[in-house]
Amino acid sequence: MRLSRFPLTTLRETPADTEVVSHQLMVRAGMIRALASGLYTWMPLGLRVVRKVESAVREEMNRAGALELIMPAVQPAELWMESGRWEQYGPELLRLQDRHQREFCFGPTHEEVITDIARRELQSYRQLPVNYYQIQTKFRDEIRPRFGVMRAREFAMKDAYSFHMDADSLAETYEDMRLAYCRIFDRLGLEYRYVQADSGAIGGAVSHEFHVLADSGEDEIVYAENSDYAANVEQAPAPAPDISQHPAPTENLVHVDTPGQHSVEEVSAFLDVPLERVVKTLIVHAPDNSLVALILRGDHHLNAVKAARLEGVDAPLRFADAEEIKERLGCPVGSLGPVGLNIPCYVDAWAAVLSDFVCGGNTEGTHYTGVNWERNAALGTVCDLRNLEDGEPSPDGSGSVRSARGVEVGHIFQLGDKYSQAMDCTVLDPDGNKKTVIMGCYGIGITRIVAAAIEQNHDEHGIIWTDAMAPFRLLLCPIGFDRSDAVRDATEDLYRQCTESGIEVLLDDRGLRPGVMFAEADLIGIPHRIVISERGLDESQLEYQRRGSSEPEVLALDQFPDFLRDRLTSD
RNA sequence: CGGGGCAUGGCGCAGUCUGGUAGCGCACCUGCUUUGGGAGCAGGGGGUCGUGGGUUCAAAUCCCGCUGCCCCGACCA
Known part of the structure; x- marks a missing residue:
């Protein structure tokens, strides 16, 4: 073409x-x-x-x-x-x-x-x-x-x-x-x-x-x-936590002021408690539109699909909005916690094995420290609510996952x-x-x-096609096609060889300036490119470059048939 | 569906607040120069300003309706 x-x-x-x-x-x-x-x-x-x-x-x-x-x-x-x-x-x-x-x-x-x-x-x-x-x-x-x-x-x-x-x-x-x-x-x-x-x-x-x-x-x-x-x-599935790692309570429950501290990160920093000892409480809808709480360790991420699969949770997952939470639980978002929370709670297994943890105080600007399940808050249903994360053990027991x-x-x-x-x-x-x-x-x-x-194969200049998907296999880029007889004759000969060999070849015969030609070549991403120039022809040479590789190769003009056979007809 | 934004030449945008002859860059056409990474100069073509109404001597610009497109809508709880 x-x-x-x-x-x-x-x-x-x-x-x-x-x-x-x-x-x-x-x-x-x-x-x-x-x-x-x-x-x-x-x-x-x-x-x-x-x-x-x-x-x-x-x-x-x-x-x-x-x-x-x-x-x-x-x-x-x-x-x-x-x-x-x-x-x-x-x-x-x-x-x-x-x-x-x-x-x-x-x-x-x-x-x-x-x-x-x-x-x-x-x-x-x-x-x-x-x-x-x-x-x-x-x-x-x-x-x-x-x-x-x-x-x-x-x-x-x-x-x-x-x-x-x-x-x-x-x-x-x-x-x-x-x-x-x-x-x-x-x-x-x-x-x-x-x-x-x-x-x-x-x-x-x-x-x-x-x-x-x-x-x-x-x-x-x-x-x-x-x-x-x-x-x-x-x-x-996320790995199951080790129940034996569940230490006995050592702290007393304390209701502390945490003015302006809402996110688990903020609370963790403010109270100088590690993120993994803070829990977050997320409020979602049940199928009957009532509210239920999902409780996770501060450093873990909710898995919405797992949550939506729970019987008491509506699918797909619907988060309660801030006004509704304030109205029905009497507490703004950002200060919620399981202590005295009067709705069904689903607790991720990793949050369930915590002792002496921190959670929202159910009053604006307060949190609890030294919280322990059953002593201070009903545990509710323990389940898997979080994402399996990079580096954690594989569910099939074969080492870790990426x-x-x-x-x-x-x-x-x-x-x-x-x-x-x-x-x-x-x-x-x-x-x-x-x-x-x-x-x-x-x-x-x-x-x-x-x-x-x-998405998988591109760079800052454009697309990089694999051979099997490319719209054309080979692009011929003659420099000075419109003004050099030598370039034009050599290019036409190469083009003929390609078509006779059944190679899907694209010839840039527009005679554009090299910069434009190369920029478009990179953009459309044809995997193999041959540059024909007077400078090269004087030495009986062509220049070959694979899209995506930085280094061009010199190719002798008389080796072009071998090049076609060896590099472009093997599938 | 809810919230926000945008709609002006093929593409990207300015002009809208404060109404007064529609503009810029890229692209396109012609000529000359240039020619190894999106050239330079000169000339040129192309726009019912999304759409329907209204206000006004006058509307891209102000007001009302409609349409289209884009973005956000799972974790401060």
């Missing part, structure tokens, strides 16, 4: 309405253009990257024996009523009516449609197992679309659905999919982790998430240094019979009896991978 015929409108300045670096670079490089909130046009340069991701996914899905199909994006409400999700799904589901006032939705996912296909097509156990997939546009009416295509409303997703006679067969396909996903992310050259996403509390359902590691990721994950264990921090941030790009799930049961999807078994099939589902966010890859 010649850049003179490939309009590339890059922006020198960062658009004001972009926040994360992938969004900024995608807009600046001309990969995407916004149409409305959460809706983007993929420009030719960006679409080439999307296609690379799609084809890696498609090839590995095919290799794993999955069958590609395409289902409609628009789905009739009747199917969603059968599964019960028409009521359940809420405002994220974009609902529409046709000219006859029939109800439809724009599919955010396709369990209902595929289950409908399966119950019509599949009659016999002989047809199982089977795994269907599609690469298709989804629409989810997100509360708050942001970060460009990372959290868009319309996005491309690969979704697969498998059907089985029994759990063993499902487990086999599930493992095949897990391996296929690993191959996909390996091929794309991304650093990733797969993490367990569910502890098994929900009916034995098994689920794993795949995360591309990036500092800006929306999820925090923890992984063991010495084993395969990895989990979303939302799910990872914490990292990740972008969720894949999710595989053993669904069981939730949809097949509701929608009566059955086949005949060898004995001629009707059996409800069980299902798995497997998603990959195609367009999100593009953003995640940029």
Whole structure:
């Protein structure tokens, strides 16, 4: 491709309405253009990257024996009523009516449609197992679309659905999919982790998430240094404290004045007590809207997902606001504590083993010191409320964990019979009896991978593509293309060699000043770059530079064919 | 959904308080010079100031309505 015929409108300045670096670079490089909130046009340069991701996914899905199909994006409400999700799904589901006032939705996912296909097509156990997939546009009416295509409303997703006679067969396909996903992310050259996403509390359902590691990721994950264990921090159990470390009380309860001291850090400093001997008291809503208290050690961080899973706590977690707390507990936030607190208390295990600790005095500007459970405050329910943190022991007993941030790009799930049961999807078994099939589902966010890859691989100049995702493999940068016959002739010859070798090559034949050409080259991130100049040609030399490496290499002109063969055709 | 902010040429912004001929940088077009990291000079094109109403001799600017977009909304308790 010649850049003179490939309009590339890059922006020198960062658009004001972009926040994360992938969004900024995608807009600046001309990969995407916004149409409305959460809706983007993929420009030719960006679409080439999307296609690379799609084809890696498609090839590995095919290799794993999955069958590609395409289902409609628009789905009739009747199917969603059968599964019960028409009521359940809420405002994220974009609902529409046709000219006859029939109800439809724009599919955010396709369990209902595929289950409908399966119950019509599949009659016999002989047809199982089977795994269907599609690469298709989804629409989810997100509360708050942001970060460009990372959290868009319309996005491309690969979704697969498998059907089985029994759990063993499902487990086999599930493992095949897990391996296929690993191959996909390996091929794309991304650093990733797969993490367990569910502890098994929900009916034995098994689920794993795949995360591309990036500092800006929306999820925090923890992984063991010495084993395969990895989990979303939302799910990872914190270690249990050593009960024997629970010393006997030595101090008396004292109600002290702490004027203006509200945060645990302030109180810790003011009273000269270590942060880990101060507890914080957080007030949230119960399902019936009454208040409950969550109590943690001052240096620990609340895990909202764990808290929301407690029976007496509403899910998702809803914090009580300051006015409500003042009104119902008679004390401003910042001075709350468990002593004499007249609402249900959930106490993190690490706070429960404290002795002689500090907490709020339940009156503005006061705290208690020398507090001891049961002696001064009812202990309430002891549970795991906090995050597992970097450096702590791994839940699988294999040493310590590290914490990292990740972008969720894949999710595989053993669904069981939730949809097949509701929608009566059955086949005949060898004995001629009707059996409800069980299902798995497997998603990959195609367009999100593009953003995640940029989050992971960029520098101050622009994007750094891996070979597998790059819109073009090689960029030819001739200096003086418009005014030097030698440069132009040599460049045209190299370009011809590339196209004949099947290399995806981009030629900057615009004759721009070198500074502009290089700045745009860095921005769009083509992994391999050859510079052709009169200066070099005088010595029969080219200059090669890998995007992201600081040192250019000299390449003899007559070695260019070897270069193509050795460095650019190996996948 | 709640709170805040913004809307002026393709992009980034000034002008709005205090009403009086719409401006700057980048980008774009033409010419000349320049050519190894987003050039210089000269000339040029492009804007119903988001939208609907109102006030006024006069509205980007003041008033009212609407729309769109962006940001914040889990830990001072």
